[in-house]
Amino acid sequence: MWKSRLFTPGPTPVPDEILLEMAKPLIHHRTPQFRKILAECFNGLKELFQTKEDVMILTSSGTGAMEAAISNLLSPGEKCLVVEGGKFGERFREIAVAYGAGVTTLPVEWGKSATPSEIEAALKKEPDIKVVFTTLCETSTGTHTDVKGIGEIIRHRPDTLLAVDGISSLGAVECRTDEWGVDVMISASQKAFMLPPGLAFISLSPKAWEKSAKTKTPRYYFDLSAYRKAAAKEDTPYTPALTLIIGLAGVLKMLKTEGIENVWKRHYLLAEATRQAVKALGLQLLAEHPSNAVTAVRAPEEIDAEALTKALRDSSGITFAGGQGKLKGKIFRIAHLGWVDQYEILQAIAALELQLLKMGYALQPGAGVGAAEKVFLE
Amino acid sequence: MWKSRLFTPGPTPVPDEILLEMAKPLIHHRTPQFRKILAECFNGLKELFQTKEDVMILTSSGTGAMEAAISNLLSPGEKCLVVEGGKFGERFREIAVAYGAGVTTLPVEWGKSATPSEIEAALKKEPDIKVVFTTLCETSTGTHTDVKGIGEIIRHRPDTLLAVDGISSLGAVECRTDEWGVDVMISASQKAFMLPPGLAFISLSPKAWEKSAKTKTPRYYFDLSAYRKAAAKEDTPYTPALTLIIGLAGVLKMLKTEGIENVWKRHYLLAEATRQAVKALGLQLLAEHPSNAVTAVRAPEEIDAEALTKALRDSSGITFAGGQGKLKGKIFRIAHLGWVDQYEILQAIAALELQLLKMGYALQPGAGVGAAEKVFLE
Known part of the structure; x- marks a missing residue:
């Protein structure tokens, strides 16, 4: 036994009822039935993200949404600050380097987290930093970051955005995207969402959408404007992982019931x-x-x-x-x-x-x- | 009723037994159990693709693999030829344009397909074309393309690659990747593979791997070298859509049994x-x-x-x-x-x-x- x-x-455990829901016969994704499910997901995600903005659903690992944050917000040569206190800070750096951004690292001892004042000092030193990347929970060390405090530092700077990897903790720990001034919030299905891996989620603030319209980095599959345009019609730009989205509607209902x-x-x-x-x-x-x-x-x-x-x-x-x-x-x-x-x-x-x-x-x-x-x- | x-x-219908297989309690992906499943998938995919090369499994829609073909093989400004006789030819063009490639279109009336001699003529006119993109089946028009014949034209050109979108037909129609000289073959889970959407597959010939090592287009999530490196250890670079991969092992067994x-x-x-x-x-x-x-x-x-x-x-x-x-x-x-x-x-x-x-x-x-x-x- x-x-x-x-x-x-x-991955985390998936409720049996959700596993069975996802095991139902497939339906097509360009149908009223699926649009209804998608609409429920978009609404539920907004509540979980604590945002009024669209939360887009990508068919990818969480890393895909991290890449989207970078390719939609940083043109080649533009500077970013990466808080690096574990494996997922590292990944933000690797992606930013791959896309030709200028990367300044804020090194943090593994097991510690960056403080708002450290972020403030780094921004004072390099005021032309366009995006600050941090984790809400650095999964590799189990470390919580004071995103609320960091938001206070960044929200009043017109030319700096705050992008947060909430992959392993959004839906588990307090996270108020709009209230805290988080410009990009990222999560994925296989953590607090109680689903198998395969979906990633990302929201952008109006300030981030503005920046994305001016960003020159090449992108297509992760071009978020296509997802936003489709979401307005309760649709997705490409064939999505639809069984996982059916599961998502189910878990969002469970989380709403619990509160x-x-x-x-x-x-x-x-x-x-x-x-x-x-x-x-x-x-x-x-x-x-x-x-x-x-x-x-x-x-x-x-x-x-x-x-x-x-x-x-x-x-x-x-x-x-x-x-x-x-x-x-x-x-x-x-x-x-x-x-x-x-x-x-x-x-x-x-x-x-x-x-x-x-x-x-x-x-x-x-x-x-x-x-x-x-x-x-x- | x-x-x-x-x-x-x-999507196409998924066998009930596979739906139930995917509804089993989740296991972790960095375990001997999952590595065994992944190894079965890698082997089965080679047979379906009729290739000796690695077939990489991406967690994405088919469009993600189309993007991978472009971002791994075309540097900005390099030329490609896109056969455009329907919606999926169009998509290849859109992605290539997004990535700054020089795109020559071979327009084909919707419902017709490009012939090998048309491809030959286009390559004669522009011998510096690095990649030819075509569909095996243009899904939007139900049209079959003579990929074998096109392969004959391209295989002996040392500086031109053939990339084929086999998303809607690989596993349904004859397709011999290696024998026909296809350098990049692409497919996805929700067609002949009898699975829900969420996985894409892509193989590269040695000639394509060589080109990819020299390609300067930025990429990370779809950087195929990371998938190849991981596949050598029966692994994936990022958390994959593992329930779909468990289903994949099942359908590959069914297809092998049928022959x-x-x-x-x-x-x-x-x-x-x-x-x-x-x-x-x-x-x-x-x-x-x-x-x-x-x-x-x-x-x-x-x-x-x-x-x-x-x-x-x-x-x-x-x-x-x-x-x-x-x-x-x-x-x-x-x-x-x-x-x-x-x-x-x-x-x-x-x-x-x-x-x-x-x-x-x-x-x-x-x-x-x-x-x-x-x-x-x-």
Whole structure:
């Protein structure tokens, strides 16, 4: 008996009812039936993004939306600032370099996050920076960034835009695109959206749309103006991943029923319980400002994190993510993201205790679970 | 009672067993389980493409792979020749223009196809053309192109590549990528592959890989070298649409069991029966060289093709495609593509007869079905 139990920061578990919804016989995408579904998605996405602007649906990995942010907003040679404190900051840099933008990096120690004042200082030094790229949650380190504070710095500069990778946390943590002055917000289907991978989402502020009209970088598939034009007619410019969009309509309904603020609260509780549990086991968190989407935990000195996650996955199906890049073998990451409730966290913590005990790590059996229960009781 | 019965050139019906396979609980993509599935897909795609080269799997609409063909093979200012005899020829041109290539169009009347000698003449006039783009089946007109013959013209030119959009017909009609000297072959999941939309496929010849290494057009998400590098480790560079890839492994097994030559024969029979049936109803085909993937039929003068397809869809679920662009209202298109057998064609023709009768068109009830049966009997 082996059950797939994902605690990875993408893909995350998909509700059975949504899996079955997506398994229905296919319909055509240029029909009134599908347009209705698409309209529901566009509305639901606006609420999740907390924006009045269009949220466009791309058929691609999240990386496709990151590329769209760059190719639609930066002409060759124009400058951008990339906050780089993990693998996804790196990716923004790589894409910007590929597209010939002038890239200034704000290096951040992995596990820390950039502060609004660091951003302010960087912009003072190079006032001709056109776009600032940051993550809301740097998935590779489980680190939360104060996007609200950074928005305060950027929103009053007429020639600078703020683009945020919310791929692994939008829909899990508080995120107010319009209110915070985020010009480009990005997410993807396989995280808090509780869907399989294959869709990416992106919204642009009026200021960003203006800039995109003047941007000279070549683009076609990710030219957002085509998606906006199609969305106005409840359509997509190219044949979309329509079964995933049917699933999207379903999960957006579920999230609306729960209420977005309740969804954020649920994720806070799951994250806080996980943090207290691992601390009770004598383990340390990597992130100075941990995200409520995913908890990065330093493995004990004597245990290889890769061996730990592999053994746990193979014995229990409970799948944590390992470390990426320079953190490989040193940390493991527990995502509590999307279709996850308190009882799954208790199960995962218990399984982690058992696995650590099997590997010879000294702990008090039940200590982690007990600490999590206390959080849920409060 | 309303049943979805797709006879559209994408999406096409997905086998129930594949829909259910894709509805299984999600697994993570960086695991031995998923790598095994991916390896099966890479092998199966090579057979379907009839190539020894890597076939890369992109998470995107087919248009994404068309863009990849252009951004990986044409530097800004380099010349290409686009055969334009329908909507998908147009799309190749639009993408090439967006990427700053020099575009020469070979205009073809909608419903006709370019001949090898026309291509030869165009290349003689402009010998510095680097890539020739054509469709194997121009979906908007149901027209087959003699890719084999065109390959003969191009394969011996060291500085010219042949790129073929096989999106709507690869896996349905004979297509021998390596043998015919096709340098870039493109397809997508929602046609002969019997899957929902969301995946695109692309293979490059060694000659095309060489050219891509020298191409200076900016690209990242569609940079094929990243996919090739990942494929060597049975991996993908970005989180792929993994449920669709799980489905892909399933359909490739089904196609292998049937045998690729038998699959081509089945599609020939379905297409020929459809052609004979509509002719027996007094209707005309649009295409001079009709594709075995989709049959484009001229609507009777007095009947609006849009009204016909809409009424048929709403009453029976039988969904034909209408005309695109300048053919809107004038033709309808019956796809016999993917998960379709003889009995579905008989049903579709019967329903077409009934609908035409309801709309006042004079025909002998059963005449079309009878003509189709004769084809199947032979």
